Amino acid sequence: MSSPLPSGQSAPTVLRIVLGRRLRELREERRLGLSDAARALDVNQLTVRRLESGQVGFKLPYVRTLLDLYEVSSAEADEFAVMTEQANRPGWWHSFREALPDWFRAYVSLETSAQVLRVYEPHYVTGLLQTRDYARAVIRAGFPDAPEEALEQRVDLRLRRQALLDSPDVPALWVVMEEMALRRLVGGPVVMRAQIGRLLEALDHPRITLRILPLAAGAHSGAGSHFTYFRFQERELQDIVYTEVGLTSALYYDQRRDVVPHLETHTRISQLAAKYIPDPRTYLTGLREEYSR
Incomplete structure (x- = not known):
């Protein structure tokens, strides 16, 4: 490691x-x-x-x-x-430094510079695809005692990160989300309907691949811990994997023996998701209707 x-x-x-x-x-x-x-x-x-x-x-x-x-x-x-x-120039996220946990600051730098992002997210919709209301509900749950101003700064940071998807150097984003992340009622049905709508829009983005892994898929090698895999254009940078440890820390791996298993796992669970839900659009459309009842 x-x-x-x-x-x-x-x-x-x-x-x-x-x-x-x-x-x-x-x-x-x-x-x-x-x-x-x-x-x-x-x-x-x-x-x-x-x-x-x-x-x-x-x-x-x-x-x-x-x-x-x-x-x-x-x-x-x-x-x-x-x-x-x-x-030596500070990144754009420098102005959000009060809203950034220490262990997450390097993540934003990597995310901004990556050529490929491969994300496995078992708990929530991944941050780059969250709506403002969904993000606010998730962040409020994570920081229940934060004052309103601090909460809104964290929400603004998350939404600012999403500008990456509209930039000229937009990376390829490949997300595998557990079905439970979409079944978990975050912010109420209205918030969830809008969030599902945002995911449906993401399916039209030429650089975004979205897979949904249903509960019916059973146990798999990625279960239990979400991670992000980064690949860069610069030859000097090895692939890097980020994974959180508990509530207040994270690890960044750049050794082949650690990175390759995460890459293989992401590929494997993506194929598994495609087997069970080959058409995410149909699934998401049906799920949005469920939240409308």
Whole structure:
């Protein structure tokens, strides 16, 4: 297991991770150790390790010193300088930092930069497809003592994340939801009818695949814990899997031995869902009518 993304205030943008890994590749290509880089920067090896893993922001003088050590051309050094400036810019979610749990900040960065998102959700409609009223009801249940202003900020954050689906770089979103997530009455029948309508609209989106896994499918390898699988265009980034642990923490996996079973599980349960409910539109239309009675 690996948790390459720190939680808390230092949660990096994906670009910072990319920059760190490119610096590590350059160091290794020159057959230099962490001690060599640390000596050049007059820091300890732990600081270099944290730079290369994207756990801290980059200071341009540090980057230029390392590039000199690695004998990088001036043209490539200039490209790194531009990337360093971009990597240090706060993401759009920075303005929502009070509404973001520490352990979820890295998730939003990954979600914003991913090329493919594969989601398994056993409990609720996945956040990227929630209506405002449904999101408010779910968040209120999760934070029953939160003041109204804080609640609305969390709702605004969730809706702001959905802008990703209308962006020029929209990722492929592949969601498998348990039937129970749609049978659970969240916010009342009116809210559920509107939420089912939102899912019906999502079926028309060219980059969204939605599968519904009925209770009749029985036990399966994904049961018990929802997860999100991220794939990126940048060659430096391995696939990453996110899964929550309890109510107040999460894990981020990037090792093949951990990521591959999640990918295989998502494929398997998606095929199982398609076997039982080959036409989600018919199922959702019928379910919406049930909530209208």
